[in-house]
Amino acid sequence: MxxxxxxxxxxxxxxxxxxxxxxxxxxxxxxxxxIVSSQRLRLTPNKDHQPDTYDDLQSYFSPSIFSSLEGHMPPSMLGVARDDKVKFMQEILLKYLPPKIVKGHGEYKQKIISNYxxxxxxxxxxxxxxxxxxxxxxxxxxxxxxxxxxxxxxxxxxxxxxxxxxxxxxxxxxxxxxxxxxxxxxxxxxxxxxxxxxxxxxxxxxxxxxxxxxxxxxxxxxxxxxxxxxxxxxxxxxxxxxxxxxxxxxxxxxxxxxxxxxxxxxxxxxxxxxxxxxxxxxxxxxxxxxxxxxxxxxxxxxxxxxxxxxxxxxxxxxxxxxxxxxxxxxxxxxxxxxxxxxxxxxxxDFSTWCGECNREKKEKQRASIAAMKLELFRREGESTA
Ligand SMILES: O=C(O)CCC(=O)C(=O)O
Ligand SMILES: [Fe+2]
Structure with a gap:
């Protein structure tokens, strides 16, 4: 197809x-x-790396999470601009929020609504x-x-x-x-x-x-x-x-x-x-x-x-x-x-709207009618023999 x-x-x-x-x-x-596999977090942090400070950052997550997570970033990410590091880490962190918080993310919204x-x-x-x-x-x-x-x-x-x-x-x-x-x-x-x-x-x-x-x-x-x-x-x-x-x-x-x-x-x-x-x-x-x-x-x-x-x-x-x-x-x-x-x-069965369910259903119906016709011919053949 x-x-x-x-x-x-x-x-x-x-x-x-x-x-x-x-x-x-x-x-x-x-x-x-x-997440691209080459951009996965490292299991052990890079101890020689001095993380950025994130104290001034307005985010749902606390600044200390970013500082701790930074050492776990893939080596290619350690030298990029702070904003890009934040974006990368925040995207990872969001994946692990309980669905309820992500859905409602009340605190995040509250922060925006009370300041904007x-x-x-x-x-x-x-x-x-x-x-x-x-x-x-x-x-x-x-x-x-x-x-x-x-x-x-x-x-x-x-x-x-x-x-x-x-x-x-x-x-x-x-x-x-x-x-x-x-x-x-x-x-x-x-x-x-x-x-x-x-x-x-x-x-x-x-x-x-x-x-x-x-x-x-x-x-x-x-x-x-x-x-x-x-x-x-x-x-x-x-x-x-x-x-x-x-x-x-x-x-x-x-x-x-x-x-x-x-x-x-x-x-x-x-x-x-x-x-x-x-x-x-x-x-x-x-x-x-x-x-x-x-x-x-x-x-x-x-x-x-x-x-x-x-x-x-x-x-x-x-x-x-x-x-x-x-x-x-x-x-x-x-x-x-x-x-x-x-x-x-x-x-x-979603054949009322799914194009493929509908095609499968029609195909089944067509096949069963064909089988029925064949059976009728066979019986007719038997009775006239
Ligand atoms: O750009 C558009 O008009 C489509 C947007 C869209 O499909 C979406 O955001 O789910
Ligand atoms: Fe869409």
Whole structure:
């Protein structure tokens, strides 16, 4: 079977937005990190090495952890800049936090929220009339499949696009993110990036926007998902991961082929001006079939338009091509359902949405019909003999 592995042609190894590279490490949080084997920690520390001081460092982890861990770093890392050492060590340390802390990371968030001064306070509580375009609001208020379909296009099965945010909301959110990044740079606060595949971008939930995004999911995305994504828990979405990704010069270039750690993903382009950055989709797959090849009818590319949303299943394999010029910022809301995740453990057949389960099921049906026909012919032959 031929495989169309996105722009790179590389086979997709997927899981929770973990990088697909050959060194990809499987993990169960969006913050897990792929570690290259040559960059492993040494069992015994280098006693001759004098570690940097980290007392001024603003991080979830205490400065003494960094000083102690530094001696264990691979020899090639000992001489690099302090910021790079911090990044390397923090990524390793994050892998070993209990999942609960990584999920909630209350203390880390608390540190940010108590020190960061928001620029546009009006973004921090949900205000539908100033956030959304009227057509979107009307469709949500009417709350029927017909009203949703009236504002949406479905350019490819399972991928919905629609006008969502006012240009002014997009401008404010971009400006808030820029303000947050300025604060991060000034204070040298070590922030966690949205997932292992991004070196830039910010987790909106971490600097105070969690409640607003919770409302966005509950009151606006869940009603739509209940209609279009029922079989993956669309009606029971109950948690989210909200962040922005940034591409262009001095930012990430592209995003590799992956699936999201979500049941339903909302991806809205906030701006600014850019060329390139198209999303490429390559069919929906369950865990078992995530690395199987792509069929021609599953290939779909989408060009981002500022203000416009794309809504798709998290298991719809995708990636983003390089942003060739300009600066692209997108808002991502990974929406999850704990009920669906629990039920999924006992389910083997995902043929209602997984392209490969569906093909296997059809093939089984075809084979059993063929066997039945053969048996009928045989019996007919016997009775006429
Ligand atoms: O860059 C994009 O538009 C895609 C981002 C994405 O797929 C993700 O962050 O999960
Ligand atoms: Fe994604």
């Amino acid at each position: 031929s495989l169309h592995g996105g722009s790179s042609g590389a086979p997709p190894a997927v899981g929770n937005a973990i990088s697909y590279g050959g060194n990809g490490v499987s993990a169960d949080t969006s913050r897990a990190v792929a 001064q928001p620029l546009h306070r009006e973004l921090y509580s949900m205000n539908p009339t100033s956030f959304f375009v009227p057509s979107f609001l009307k469709a949500i208020n009417d709350n029927t499949e017909q009203s949703f379909r009236s504002i949406m296009s479905e350019p490819h099965p399972g991928i919905f696009t629609f006008e969502m945010f006012h240009p002014h909301f997009c401008e404010l959110l971009i400006s808030e993110v820029e303000n947050f990044e300025k604060w991060v740079n000034e204070t040298k606060f070590q922030i966690m990036r949205p997932n292992t595949m991004n070196s830039y971008g910010a987790v909106l939930d971490d600097f105070g926007l969690e409640t607003m995004l919770e409302k966005l999911m509950e009151n606006f995305i869940r009603p739509i998902s209940k209609v279009f994504f029922t079989e993956v828990g669309g009606a029971t979405l109950d948690s989210h991961h909200g962040f922005v990704v940034e591409y262009g010069k001095d930012r990430d270039a592209d995003l590799g082929f992956h699936v999201d750690d979500s049941e339903v993903t909302l991806n809205v382009c906030l701006g600014k001006q850019f060329s390139g950055g198209e999303l490429f989709f390559r069919g929906m797959r369950c865990d078992k079939h995530v690395n199987t090849g792509t069929h021609s009818e599953e290939i779909f590319d989408y060009c981002h338009v500022p203000g416009r949303a794309v809504l798709h299943r998290g298991r719809h394999r995708h990636g983003a091509r390089a942003t060739i010029s300009g600066h692209r910022i997108n808002l991502l809301l990974w929406c999850r359902s704990s009920v669906y995740r629990e039920m999924k453990k006992y389910q083997k």
